[in-house]
Amino acid sequence: xxxxxxxxxxxxxxxxxxxxxxxxxxxxxxxxxxxxxxxxxxxxxxxxxxxxxxxxxxxxxxxxxxxxxxxxxxxxxxxxxxxxxxxxxxxxxxxxxxxxxxxxxxxxxxxxxxxxxxxxxxxxxxxxxxxxxxxxxxxxxxxxxxxxxxxx
Numbered sequence: 001x002x003x004x005x006x007x008x009x010x011x012x013x014x015x016x017x018x019x020x021x022x023x024x025x026x027x028x029x030x031x032x033x034x035x036x037x038x039x040x041x042x043x044x045x046x047x048x049x050x051x052x053x054x055x056x057x058x059x060x061x062x063x064x065x066x067x068x069x070x071x072x073x074x075x076x077x078x079x080x081x082x083x084x085x086x087x088x089x090x091x092x093x094x095x096x097x098x099x100x101x102x103x104x105x106x107x108x109x110x111x112x113x114x115x116x117x118x119x120x121x122x123x124x125x126x127x128x129x130x131x132x133x134x135x136x137x138x139x140x141x142x143x144x145x146x147x148x149x150x151x152x
Contacts, residue, residue, distance in 0.1 A: 005042045005049050012120075013051045014136035016129075019100070020060040022141045028103035030141065031055070035117050036108065048113060054122045054131050058097050063088060073102065097123035 015034060019027060037043050037050035063071070073086045088099055104121055108114035122131060 003042075005044045005047060007047075009042075010047070010049045012049075014054065014131065014134040015051055016054045016056065016131075016136035016138050017141060018057050018138075019055050019141075020057045021062055023062055023064055024100060024103055025064075027055075027061070027141060028100060028107055030139075031100075031121065032104050032107035035104070035120050046113070048116050050117055050120060052120045052122065052131075052134070052136075054124070054129050054136055055097075055100065056124045056127055056129055058100060058123050059125050061096070061100065068092075096125060 017027070017031070031053050033039055034053050035050040037048075039051075040049065042049060068088050071088055073088070073091065075084050075086075076082055077084065091099055100123060101118070101121065105114070105118055108117050122129065
């Protein structure tokens, strides 16, 4: 029999990740698994039982290959012929945290649940963040294999 987690039983933890020299896609997969709660044995697909993730030093994140210049992000204004194209190079100048946020957002489910889970991602450009009182557990990305993501 499958046991489903109830809202009162959800216990959210805080994790801190240093994004220095981390590859965007690989970092996004780790973050999305933690935010969804897939690292827990009590994973329930239709509920938000994931953990909070703090990402710092987003200015020092990396892309592999020539993606920094060649990758394209598309958005539409809603008007006819209103498609806008941007590259990570342009986005990095204005909002460097938006690159990682988009990568994680596209790995979460669409709809209300995905939007609620995305609010658990906190991204900061520098080394400082206002969440020290939550005592986040530090995750070393460089020592992690992609297969063994954080287990509780």
